[in-house]
Amino acid sequence: MSSEAKVRESMDEQVxxxxxGMTCAxxxxxxxxxxxxxxxxxxxxxxxxxxxxxxxxxSSQTSVEQLMESVKKTGYGVREEKTTLVxxGMTCAxxxxxxxxxxxxxxxxxxxxxxxxxxxxxxxYIPGKTNVDQLIAAVKKAGYSAKVAGDANADTxxxxxxxxxxxxxxxxxxxxxxxxxxxxxxxxxxxxQYGFDVGFQFHINPWIQLLLATPVQFYVGGHFYKDxxxxxxxxxxxxxxxxxxxxxxxxxxxxxxxxxxxxxxxYFEAAAIIITLIVLGKLLEIRAKGQTSDAIxxxxxxxxxxxxxxxxxxxxxxxxxxxxxxxxIFVRAGEKIPVDGEIVEGSSTIDESMLTGESLPxxxxxxxxxxxxxxxxxxxxxxxxxxxxxxTTLAQIIKLVEEAQxxxxxxxxxxxxxxxxxxxxxxxxxxxxxxxxxxxxGFTPALISAxxxxxxxxxxxxxxxxxxxxxxxxxxxxxxxxxxKGAEHLESAxxxxxxxxxxxxxITKGEPEVTDIITTKNFQEDELLRLAGSAERGSEHPLGEAxxxxxxxxxxxxxxxxxxxxxxxxxxxxxxxxxKVLIGNKKHLxxxxxxxxxxxxxxxxxxxxxxxxxxxxxxxxxxxxIAVADTVKETxxxxxxxxxxxxxxxxxxxxxxQRTAEAIAKQVGVDRVLxxxxxxxxxxxxxxxxxxxxxxxxxxxxxxxxPALAAAHIGIAIGTGTDIAIEAADVTLMRGDLIGIVxxxxxSKATMxxxxxxxxxxxxxxxxxxxxxxxxxxxxxxxxxxxxxxSVSVVTNTLFLRRWKPIRAA
Numbered sequence: 123m124s125s126e127a128k129v130r131e132s133m134d135e136q137v138x139x140x141x142x143g144m145t146c147a148x149x150x151x152x153x154x155x156x157x158x159x160x161x162x163x164x165x166x167x168x169x170x171x172x173x174x175x176x177x178x179x180x181s182s183q184t185s186v187e188q189l190m191e192s193v194k195k196t197g198y199g200v201r202e203e204k205t206t207l208v209x210x211g212m213t214c215a216x217x218x219x220x221x222x223x224x225x226x227x228x229x230x231x232x233x234x235x236x237x238x239x240x241x242x243x244x245x246x247y248i249p250g251k252t253n254v255d256q257l258i259a260a261v262k263k264a265g266y267s268a269k270v271a272g273d274a275n276a277d278t279x280x281x282x283x284x285x286x287x288x289x290x291x292x293x294x295x296x297x298x299x300x301x302x303x304x305x306x307x308x309x310x311x312x313x314x315q316y317g318f319d320v321g322f323q324f325h326i327n328p329w330i331q332l333l334l335a336t337p338v339q340f341y342v343g344g345h346f347y348k349d350x351x352x353x354x355x356x357x358x359x360x361x362x363x364x365x366x367x368x369x370x371x372x373x374x375x376x377x378x379x380x381x382x383x384x385x386x387x388x389y390f391e392a393a394a395i396i397i398t399l400i401v402l403g404k405l406l407e408i409r410a411k412g413q414t415s416d417a418i419x420x421x422x423x424x425x426x427x428x429x430x431x432x433x434x435x436x437x438x439x440x441x442x443x444x445x446x447x448x449x450x451i452f453v454r455a456g457e458k459i460p461v462d463g464e465i466v467e468g469s470s471t472i473d474e475s476m477l478t479g480e481s482l483p484x485x486x487x488x489x490x491x492x493x494x495x496x497x498x499x500x501x502x503x504x505x506x507x508x509x510x511x512x513x514t515t516l517a518q519i520i521k522l523v524e525e526a527q528x529x530x531x532x533x534x535x536x537x538x539x540x541x542x543x544x545x546x547x548x549x550x551x552x553x554x555x556x557x558x559x560x561x562x563x564g565f566t567p568a569l570i571s572a573x574x575x576x577x578x579x580x581x582x583x584x585x586x587x588x589x590x591x592x593x594x595x596x597x598x599x600x601x602x603x604x605x606x607k608g609a610e611h612l613e614s615a616x617x618x619x620x621x622x623x624x625x626x627x628x629i630t631k632g633e634p635e636v637t638d639i640i641t642t643k644n645f646q647e648d649e650l651l652r653l654a655g656s657a658e659r660g661s662e663h664p665l666g667e668a669x670x671x672x673x674x675x676x677x678x679x680x681x682x683x684x685x686x687x688x689x690x691x692x693x694x695x696x697x698x699x700x701x702k703v704l705i706g707n708k709k710h711l712x713x714x715x716x717x718x719x720x721x722x723x724x725x726x727x728x729x730x731x732x733x734x735x736x737x738x739x740x741x742x743x744x745x746x747x748i749a750v751a752d753t754v755k756e757t758x759x760x761x762x763x764x765x766x767x768x769x770x771x772x773x774x775x776x777x778x779x780q781r782t783a784e785a786i787a788k789q790v791g792v793d794r795v796l797x798x799x800x801x802x803x804x805x806x807x808x809x810x811x812x813x814x815x816x817x818x819x820x821x822x823x824x825x826x827x828x829p830a831l832a833a834a835h836i837g838i839a840i841g842t843g844t845d846i847a848i849e850a851a852d853v854t855l856m857r858g859d860l861i862g863i864v865x866x867x868x869x870s871k872a873t874m875x876x877x878x879x880x881x882x883x884x885x886x887x888x889x890x891x892x893x894x895x896x897x898x899x900x901x902x903x904x905x906x907x908x909x910x911x912x913s914v915s916v917v918t919n920t921l922f923l924r925r926w927k928p929i930r931a932a
Contacts, residue, residue: 135178135179135180135181136176136177136178136179137176137177137179137186137189137248137251138174138175138176138177138248139174139175139177139186139189139190139193139200139201139248140173140174140200140201140202140249141153141168141173141174141175141193141198141199141200141201142173142198142199142200142201144168144173144198149198150168150169151168152196152197153166153168153175153193153196153198154166154167154168154175156192156193156195156196157175157177157189157192157193159192160179160184160188160189160192161183161184162179162180162181162182162183162184163177163178163179163180163184163189164178164179164180165177165178166178173201175193177189186232186248187232187233190202190232194832195805195829195832195833196829197805197828197829197832201249202232202246202247202248202249203246203247203248203249204244204245204246204247204525205244205245205247205254205257205270205271206242206243206244206245206270206271206524206525207242207243207245207257207258207261207268207269207270207271208241208242208268208269208270208271209221209236209241209242209243209261209266209267209268210241210266210267210268211265211266211267211348211349211352212236212238212241212266212360213346213349213360213361213362213582214238214360214361214362214541214545214580214582214585215238215537215538215541215544215582215584215585215586216353216359216360216361216541216544216545216585217238217266217349217353217360217361218236218237218238218538218541218585219236219538219541220264220265220353220360221236221243221261221264221266222234222235222236222243222538223264224260224261224263224264225243225245225257225260225261227260228247228252228256228257228260229251229252230247230248230251230252231245231246231247231252231257232246232247232248233245233246234246235529235530237530237589237593238582238585238586238589239586239589239590239593239917240589240593242271243261243268244525244529245257254270258270265352265353265354265355266352286408287405287408287409290401290404290405290408291405293341293342293401294342294398294401294402294405296337296338296341296342297338297342297343297394297397297398297401298398298402300334300335300337300338300342300394301334301338301391301394301395301398303326303334304326304331304334304335304390304391304394304395305395307325307326307391328376328379328380328388329380331376331380331388331390331391332376332377332380332390334390334394335373335376335390335391335393335394338393338394338397338398339369339370339373339393339394339397342397342398342401343365343366343369343397343400343401345362346362346365346366346369346397347362347366348362349362350362350363350365350366350367359545359546359549360545361545361580361582363545363549364545364548364549364576364577364579365396365397365400365576365577367549367552367576368396368552368572368573368574368576368577368902369392369393369396369397369573369577370393371569371572371573371576372389372390372392372393372396372569372573372902373389373390373393375389375569376388376389376390376393389569389570389573389902391903392570392573392901392902392903392906395903395906396577396902396903396905396906397906399903399906399907399910400577400906400909400910402910403909403910403911403912403913403914404910406911406914407582407586407913407914407917424458424495424516425442425458425460425494425495425516426442426457426458426459426460426494426495427441427442428440428441428442428460429441429442429445429449429451429460429461430451430452430453430454431445431449431450431451431452432449432450432451432452432504433449437452442460442461443511445460445461445507445510446507446510447507447508447509447510448506448507449506449507450466450504450505450506450507451463451504451505451506451507452502452503452504453470453498453502453503453504453505454498454502455470455498455499455500455501455502456497456498456499457497457498458495458496458497458498459472459492459493459494459495459496459497459498459505460494461494461507461509461510461514462491462492462493462494462507462508462509462510462513462514462515463491463492463505463506463507463508463509464489464490464491464492464505464506464508465486465487465488465489465490465491465492465503465504465505466488466504466505466506467488467503467504468488468501468502468503468504469485469486469487469488469501469503470485470486470498470499470500470501470502470503471483471484471485471486471499471500471501472484472486472492472496472497472498472499473496473497473499474493474496483499483500486503491508492505493514493515493516494509494514494515494516495514495516519600519605522600522605522607523596523597523600523605525607525608526592526596526605526606526607526608526609526612529592529608529609529610530588530589530592530609530610531588531592531609531610531612531613531877532610532613533588533613533874533877533878533881534587534588534589534609536881537584537585537587537588537881537884540584541584541585544579544584544888545579548575548576548579548892549576551575551892551896552572552573552575552576553572555568555571555572555575555895555896556568556569556571556572559571559572559898563898567898570898570901570902571895571896571897571898573902573905574895574896574898574900574901574902574905575892575895575896575905577902577905577906577909578891578892578894578895578900578905578906578908578909579888579892579909580884580887580888580909580912580913582912582913583880583883583884583887583888583912583913583915583916584881584884584885584888586880586913586916586917586920587877587880587881587883587884587916588609588877588880588881589609590880590916590917590920591873591876591877591880591920591923592609592612592873592877594873594876594920594921594923594924595612595869595870595872595873595876595923596609596612598869598923598924598926599612599865599866599869602862602865602869602927602928603841603855603856603857603862603928604853604854604855604856604862604865604866604869604928605841605853605854605855605856606852606853606866606869607851607852607853607854608852611836611852611853612869612870612873613870613873613874614817614835614836614870615819615836615853615866615867615869615870616867616870616871616874617817617835618770618817618818618819618835618836618867619769619770619771619816619817619818620770620771620772620773620811620816620817620818620819621765621770621771621772621773621818621819621821621863622773622774622775622796622807622808622811622818622819622820622821622830622834623762623772623773623774623775623792623821623822623860624774624775624776624804624820624821624822624823624827624830625752625774625775625776625778625783625786626664626752626776627664627822627823627840628821628822628823628840628860629754629755629758629774629786629790629792629860630752630753630754630755630758630786631752631753631754631755632664632752632823633664633668633752633753634664634665634667634668634734634750634751634752635668635671635672635750635751636651636668636669636671636672636748636749636750637733637749637750637751638728638733638735638747638748638749639651639746639747639748639749640721640724640746640747640749641745641746642720642721642743642744642745642746644743644745645740645745645746648676648678650738650745650746650748651669651672651673651676651678651748652673652678652679652680653698653701653703653738653740653745654669654673654703654705654738654748655669655670655672655673655674655678655680656673656680656681656682656683656698656699656703657683657694657696657698657703657705658670658694658705659680659682659683660683660686660688660694660696661686661688661694663688664752665734665736665750666694668750669705669748669750681698681699683696683697683698683703684696684697684698685697689706689710690800690801690802691777691798691799691800691801691802692706692707692709692710692713693705693706693707693710693736694706701740701741702740702741702742703738703739703740704716704737704738704739704740705736705737705738705748706736706737707736707737707779708737708779710737711737711739711744714739714742715742716737716739716742716743716744717744718737718739718744720744721737721744721746721747724747725737725747726781728747728749729778729779729781729782729785730781730785731751731785732751732782732785732786732789733749733750733751733782734749734750734751734752734778734782735747735748735749735782736748736749736750754786754789754790755858755859755860757859757860757861758790758860759789759790759791760861761859761860761861761863761864762790762791762792762860763791764861764864764929765863765864765867766791766793768864768867770867771793771794771816772791772792772793772794773792773793773794773795773796773811774786774787774790774792774794774795774796775796775799775804775807775830776795776796776797776798776799777797777798777799777800777801778797778798779797779798780795780797780798782797783795783797783798784797802829804822804827804829804830805829805830805832805833807830808820808830808833808834809833812833812834812835817835818834818835818836819834819835819836819837819838819863820833820834820836820837820838821838821839821840821860821863822837822838822839822840823839823840823858827839831851831852836852836853837851837852837853838851838852838853838854838855838862838863838866839851839853839854839855840854840855840858841854841855841856841857841858853866861928861929861930864929865928865929868926868928868929869926872923872926873923876919876920876922876923879919880916880919880920883912883915883916883919884912884916887908887912891905891908
């Protein structure tokens with residue numbers, strides 16, 4: 123076999139990935155180069171037109187996940203489909219683990235997270251390799267039911283939760299009504315086991331006990347049998363298996379004794395009271411779990427129900443679902459803005475606190491964007507709808523928060539591993555307990571101890587410890603204008619040791635203005651500014667926009683540039699009125715052989731004041747300097763000081779020269795300055811910091827920040843920045859305020875504290891009480907009560923996290 127054939131044979135897998143963010147052929151080339159660097163990749167072909175990459179790879183050397191990670195680190199996105207499945211039939215962490223494993227086995231599934239707290243599965247998959255029907259089939263194969271989650275709807279969610287609550291409540295009430303007659307007998311039996319005297323003996327006729335216990339066993343506790351059967355059919359065991367085994371042992375042993383008339387102890391009361399208490403625990407758990415998702419409910423409740431649309435010259439009120447793009451909508455003072463849009467007539471101030479957490483209303487005029495669900499405070503206006511339905515900002519936030527709440531924190535891996543083997547181990551412990559106690563003491567004590575072991579074990583507490591905290595933590599973040607895309611980012615934020623801040627638009631407002639114009643003897647100030655403004659008309663750089671705005675403010679008439687060429691990190695080269703105009707830094711003019719030494723001193727003075735000084739040449743002749751300054755955000759210095767108080771190093775990264783960068787750094791108290799960094803080199807600087815052993819958070823707002831955001835351990839985008847930066851980031855600060863970074867770290871620490879507390883109590887509970895039950899020191903009824911309330915205690919502890927407040931509200 124030829125070497126080429128061997129290579130082809132070893133490339134046993136092919137995958138086609140959709141790519142986002144590509145703009146030109148160089149993008150495609152960069153992606154291909156980085157993919158081919160991965161061991162095991164034989165071919166990588168990027169099609170710019172279809173925005174797809176086709177990769178041949180050896181699955182024993184690499185994986186689809188590694189291929190996708192490579193694309194993302196290059197600074198681009200991978201188009202994946204995401205779906206959320208509503209799961210029914212789960213009772214504990216073992217169920218969640220079983221379903222997750224089944225979903226991950228489906229070819230084409232990139233990731234799957236099953237959240238016991240929300241009873242949902244979040245699945246990322248590659249279109250073409252699998253589909254939703256196959257995912258649902260995988261869940262059914264595992265022994266559970268699934269359906270695609272419908273559109274976010276507060277009423278539907280509330281209705282489903284209330285229906286489940288009513289079902290459990292009715293079962294509990296029936297169980298309590300029938301079990302209450304067993305209480306005197308149970309107390310009478312406990313005094314024998316634990317050696318105390320209550321002053322009475324009480325026993326119910328065996329046939330009456332059978333009559334009371336049977337409905338509890340098979341109706342109130344019927345779902346335990348159904349759930350246990352589904353789990354066993356899927357090849358696993360869960361909490362329902364333990365409850366069904368334990369209570370069935372007590373019930374059927376008592377049934378045999380009753381039918382045969384043998385003089386022996388009955389345990390109908392243990393089976394009935396255990397089931398009733400566990401149902402009560404589930405009832406309380408449902409109520410508490412409902413409170414963990416309050417943030418989603420609040421966000422859903424913010425949306426307006428109707429919109430006043432102008433159609434055919436008339437104002438008509440229509441349901442918000444019927445609004446379409448380009449509809450003109452009229453909003454009065456005090457009303458909610460129904461969808462996203464742009465003001466076309468009138469002006470107002472708008473309360474955007476639901477989105478940004480910022481309490482001060484924002485002034486809006488013609489041409490300004492407005493966001494659905496924000497509140498119009500004063501005045502009335504008309505606006506054109508630009509985004510409706512699932513595309514609105516609020517809908518996207520709800521989707522992002524739901525996905526984050528459905529994700530899994532790395533700390534949960536240990537709990538998942540234990541949950542996967544927990545139930546079989548407990549059953550083995552119960553069998554060993556029964557065997558040893560039977561040979562040492564006798565059948566009845568052996569049965570009691572084995573039942574106690576089965577019902578005391580609680581995988582629920584382990585399964586709920588992390589996801590409930592993640593749900594509350596991401597929800598609190600969303601309420602405060604901090605959008606965290608996943609549980610792993612919520613966890614990693616508390617470990618950050620270095621924060622790297624982009625300068626323009628992050629530390630500064632990103633709205634620079636012309637401050638100084640210095641000319642050589644052959645040029646006048648206005649003429650220089652006119653030429654510079656004309657040259658920069660083709661630029662999208664903030665400094666270029668500042669020059670254009672400065673020329674317009676002076677009323678100067680600008681010409682259209684030709685042959686525009688932007689050189690990243692250096693400047694521009696363009697023709698204006700047949701004159702060759704250069705604007706940029708020293709390196710840019712040096713490269714063109716232009717002598718500028720006569721202006722170096724003035725340039726250094728301007729840079730020392732924190733201004734960006736740009737040299738300008740016309741037809742290879744030095745023309746002068748244009749200085750532009752960008753003001754620092756009011757809260758930048760405060761946020762940096764607070765990060766340093768937390769022991770976090772703060773660095774600033776910028777394309778500005780060292781002198782200008784250090785002037786800005788001095789204003790805000792930055793420790794470390796990374797100056798004169800070209801846009802394409804920002805991610806390399808982040809990698810250098812990582813190699814120093816630092817846990818790096820990169821904060822930026824521009825397109826050129828996207829690769830660095832992806833390269834950092836945690837990328838934080840300023841919400842006022844570009845969509846690409848926000849897409850590449852792990853956390854988005856909707857307010858555009860650096861205080862949000864401090865809040866992100868604080869929230870991460872608070873959430874991790876709750877997770878550790880929950881896991882400690884969950885592990886401690888099972889570690890201590892299972893041996894106690896095995897030694898025969900725990901009555902099955904008390905074991906059932908302890909088991910019922912263990913998961914409730916974990917969820918209740920998590921709810922204290924709802925007290926967390928951002929700094930601005932603290």
